[in-house]
Amino acid sequence: MAELSIDPRENGVHSLAMALEAFNKLHINPTDIFSLKDSVLRAHHSIETLSKDIVFQINPALLLKDDQKTPLNCLRNGYKNYFGGRYFTVLEECQTIGIEKNLDLLKELGLIGIEDSDFKSYKESIHQLVIFRNRAQHLGLSADPERVKRILGNTIPQSIEILQEAYDELSDRCPDHNSFRYRTIKIKDYLKRNWPDSLTWLDILKKEYCDLVQRAIAFFREVEFLNQPLDIGIKDYGKVGVPPYYPEIKLSGFLNQNYDLSAIIKLKTSEEFAWKVEEELIEIGWPYNIKLLIDQPKIEESTDMHGKSIVKGKLCLRGYVKCERLENVLIISGAEKEIATLRDAVIAISAKIEYVMEANVDSHHLSSESIKNARGQLNIDLTAFAKGYEEAETAEINGKYTVDLDETNTSFRLNTFMKPDGKTPDLDGNYTLEWTINALGHLRFK
Numbered sequence: 125m126a127e128l129s130i131d132p133r134e135n136g137v138h139s140l141a142m143a144l145e146a147f148n149k150l151h152i153n154p155t156d157i158f159s160l161k162d163s164v165l166r167a168h169h170s171i172e173t174l175s176k177d178i179v180f181q182i183n184p185a186l187l188l189k190d191d192q193k194t195p196l197n198c199l200r201n202g203y204k205n206y207f208g209g210r211y212f213t214v215l216e217e218c219q220t221i222g223i224e225k226n227l228d229l230l231k232e233l234g235l236i237g238i239e240d241s242d243f244k245s246y247k248e249s250i251h252q253l254v255i256f257r258n259r260a261q262h263l264g265l266s267a268d269p270e271r272v273k274r275i276l277g278n279t280i281p282q283s284i285e286i287l288q289e290a291y292d293e294l295s296d297r298c299p300d301h302n303s304f305r306y307r308t309i310k311i312k313d314y315l316k317r318n319w320p321d322s323l324t325w326l327d328i329l330k331k332e333y334c335d336l337v338q339r340a341i342a343f344f345r346e347v348e349f350l351n352q353p354l355d356i357g358i359k360d361y362g363k364v365g366v367p368p369y370y371p372e373i374k375l376s377g378f379l380n381q382n383y384d385l386s387a388i389i390k391l392k393t394s395e396e397f398a399w400k401v402e403e404e405l406i407e408i409g410w411p412y413n414i415k416l417l418i419d420q421p422k423i424e425e426s427t428d429m430h431g432k433s434i435v436k437g438k439l440c441l442r443g444y445v446k447c448e449r450l451e452n453v454l455i456i457s458g459a460e461k462e463i464a465t466l467r468d469a470v471i472a473i474s475a476k477i478e479y480v481m482e483a484n485v486d487s488h489h490l491s492s493e494s495i496k497n498a499r500g501q502l503n504i505d506l507t508a509f510a511k512g513y514e515e516a517e518t519a520e521i522n523g524k525y526t527v528d529l530d531e532t533n534t535s536f537r538l539n540t541f542m543k544p545d546g547k548t549p550d551l552d553g554n555y556t557l558e559w560t561i562n563a564l565g566h567l568r569f570k
Contacts, residue, residue: 129212132180133309136173140280141315143167144325147276151328154269161260164267167276168257171250171283172223174311178290179229180215181306186229187220224250227286235290240409244448245467245511246286249278274464277333281326281513284311334512340462341510341519349456349567352378352525354504356475356561358441360416362540362554365389368402371416371441371557378455378525378567379471379504381445383412414443414473416559418538418551423485432493433485439500439536439559441475450508456567466521469508475561476500477529483538487546492538500529502563527565534561 130138143166149159179186184202188195195218202214211217221229224247230236231243238246252275259265294306315322360371370388375381391397391412397405406413421437447453450466477500482493504525511518527533540555542548549555 131307132173132177133307134314136170136177137309137311137314138318139166139170139173140284140311141319141322143170143276143280144322144329145319147273147280147329148321148325150269150273151332157265160267160269160272161265163276164253164256164260164265164272167280167283168223168253171253171279171287172226174283174287175223175226175230175290176220177307178235178287178294179226179233180213181294182233184214187215187218187226189219189221223254230286230290235293236286237289238286241448241468246278246282248449249275253279270461271464273329273332274336274461277329277336281330281333284326287311330513334514336461337465337510337512337518340465341521343459343462344510344521344523344569347569349378351564352456352567354378354502354525354527354561354563354565356473356502356559356563358416358557358559358561360555360557360559362551362556364554368405370412370414373414373445373473375445375471377563380453380455381447381471383414383445388412409446411446412443414441414445416441416557418557420551421490421538421549423483423490423547423549432482434496435481435483435485435490435492436479437481438476438478439557441473441559443473445471445473447471454506465510466508467511469506472503472505472507474503474505475529477534479536486542488542490538490540490542490549492536495531495535498529498531498534500534502527502529502561502565506567521569523567523569525563525565525567527563529561529563533563534559536560 143163146159146162146166150156150163153159176187185195185199188199198218199214202211202216202218205211205216206214227247227250231238236243256265256267256272256275259267288311291308291311295308297306312323315326354375354377357374358371363369370383372384372388373381374384391410396408397410400408417440419438419440421435424434424436447469448467449464450469451464453469454463454466456463477498479495480497481495484491484493502525504523506521506523506525508521509518510521536557536559538555538557541550541553543550
């Protein structure tokens with residue numbers, strides 16, 4: 125009996141059809157855990173197989189993991205066994221990159237033209253799909269069906285468009301006089317020809333996702349969430365390390381985000397942002413741009429024999445934090461499903477106070493002791509987008525959070541050296557400022 129075989133394109137599109145069929149069963153019966161499992165496994169397999177097929181045809185070596193000890197030996201041995209009839213592909217025993225890096229390759233090679241912000245959001249959904257796939261593939265699986273359907277709704281339709289664009293681009297790169305041809309496929313035509321119902325299931329998947337987007341848009345229109353807590357911790361060490369200089373910030377409460385020193389260093393040394401000056405960082409989408417401004421403190425006469433003085437001044441924090449998605453960042457009870465659709469978010473932060481504090485001051489140091497009086501305001505402006513598959517299904521979401529600040533809900537500690545004159549705090553070099561804000565206010569959406 126002859127061997128049965130299936131090529132990578134048929135293999136991938138078959139899994140795509142099975143993913144859509146499993147989704148349809150899950151749509152009919154949301155308690156069908158086996159359909160949930162099959163939809164995740166099949167969707168992942170489909171996207172990984174088709175994307176790897178495209179890169180493989182360009183050069184199989186591009187699929188090898190960078191950390192593989194002897195990639196060339198593996199590839200050489202693969203070719204030897206492939207031509208000897210023992211392997212089906214030259215990479216049969218090689219370790220290859222995962223689905224996320226493979227999609228990055230398609231973007232880097234110029235095979236897909238998706239906007240960077242849309243690609244980041246798409247990749248985040250792919251990452252969630254990978255997490256659920258790994259659970260189902262290797263152990264067990266526990267998942268919210270609505271969340272899985274939301275992930276499928278954001279990955280499968282976009283993957284079809286992205287992969288088809290890449291295949292078409294491959295075809296366009298083969299001039300007529302070239303005897304070599306890349307192998308391509310028309311994904312939707314193949315689905316329609318072999319599994320006619322799959323396109324109907326695809327439409328249901330897209331509609332369910334877009335319905336969720338529309339519900340999220342309506343949910344965040346002219347709504348107010350009362351008594352939302354927000355704790356902000358700021359640490360600044362002045363001009364320490366390599367510029368540009370940024371303070372650490374931690375948000376907890378209805379916003380949950382943490383940029384500590386290690387996170388900032390990791391960002392600054394990443395491939396995307398390394399060796400860039402501040403203007404270049406902002407231009408290419410730097411996600412963290414928080415600045416702390418300390419007005420020169422005014423020191424009055426000592427209040428006692430121990431050198432304690434009354435010091436007056438101003439603190440100002442301003443800037444923004446960008447997030448591709450707000451899931452697990454914006455925390456509002458009962459709004460988890462709607463929040464999961466929000467993307468391309470910008471959290472603009474502004475905090476200002478005028479203060480009177482008691483501090484230990486001598487000709488060498490200034491060290492704050494206690495805050496006697498503070499007056500100011502905290503403002504948070506939140507902007508995000510809920511995006512469907514059509515322009516009419518997309519809308520901007522705007523929220524605002526404003527809280528008055530005083531000595532009961534904000535405090536700070538400042539330690540710095542004095543300038544050579546022994547009278548002026550030196551804020552041009554190293555210092556330590558720890559500023560906390562414990563706010564409680566209303567979050568209002570337009």
